[in-house]
Amino acid sequence: MxxxxxxxxxxxxxxxxxxxxxxxxxxxxxxxxxxxxxxxxxxxxxxxxxxxxxxxxxxxxxxxxxxxxxxxxxxxxxxxxxxxxxxxxxxxxxxxxxxxxxxxxxxxxxxxxxxxxxxxxxxxxxxxxxxxxxxxxxxxxxxxxxxMKNLTTSNWRKETGTFTLNTAINLRTQANTNASIIATLQPKQAIKYDAYLIEANGHVWLRQPRDNGYGYLASGQSKNNKRISYWGSFS
Structure with missing residues (x-):
């Protein structure tokens, strides 16, 4: 920069x-x-x-x-x-x-x-x-x-909860499908998250607190800043 x-x-x-x-x-x-x-x-x-x-x-x-x-x-x-x-x-x-x-x-x-x-x-x-x-x-x-002035609405929002996977999902180092994979989470695995991000057209990401920082996983797809699919359930 x-x-x-x-x-x-x-x-x-x-x-x-x-x-x-x-x-x-x-x-x-x-x-x-x-x-x-x-x-x-x-x-x-x-x-x-x-x-x-x-x-x-x-x-x-x-x-x-x-x-x-x-x-x-x-x-x-x-x-x-x-x-x-x-x-x-x-x-x-x-x-x-x-x-x-x-x-x-x-x-x-x-x-x-x-x-x-x-x-x-x-x-x-x-x-x-x-x-x-x-x-x-x-x-x-x-x-x-x-x-934060004039940033788009596609930004991280605070929310805590548990997400249980319906399918295998890669946990990544950033909220980006090209980012490095930390681990592959398995179906029925439950993760705690503390924030989420809805991309304009892409995915809905969850942020998982970890001992050495954060992991990021896509929990479904998004379109026009709205979620259109779920790859698991929330509680």
Missing amino acids: TNYQLSTEGYQFIKQWEGERLQAYRDPAGVWTIGVGHTGPVNGQPIKAGLTITAKQSEQLLQTDIHTHTQVLKQVVTAPLTQHQFDALASFCFNLGPNIIKDAALLQAINRQDWLETTNQMSRYVHAGNVVLQGLVNRRQAEIQLF
Whole structure:
């Protein structure tokens, strides 16, 4: 994923949530900060009490920080993203540091295009130390709203239940019939699932929680965003 750039909307989103202060201050976690959420050196010197910068310097620092944070994002995310999704993840990384996107559970969810689990993982990052900060809760909610903006209805929905197979079905590493097979489940086998996805024209997928992540199985066919067949029964 190399051609994405932060949009004007994403740029303003970051500025809105970070705020801009031209005099050094400590953020809620006690980190010296200046400009638009800048915590690194200024002119080669660490930020400290009494430091001030101009609006032009603040803008230059912001441009550099955005480049740094989005470069890591581009390097590790392989799934196609909408512009809104890229902007939301750029804000997430800007707030938490560029390497936060390398968190295994989060990155795996993004790269398998499991948007429900992606947003679940994003919502975990609301602490400063061991304290939940309402400001971070609010920001994560806003980022998740932006991330999910204008996505089609063919997306993961939360639901828990048991599915008992009528026929053998392959359990796969992604909700895709070309994905690697984890196991072939047998008729009468019952699996627990925690979410489902209805493709526009294809299959209805179930997500099975596993010790090392998730497995995905098609539970029937879909057409025009509706289920048209069942390959088992639900309870």
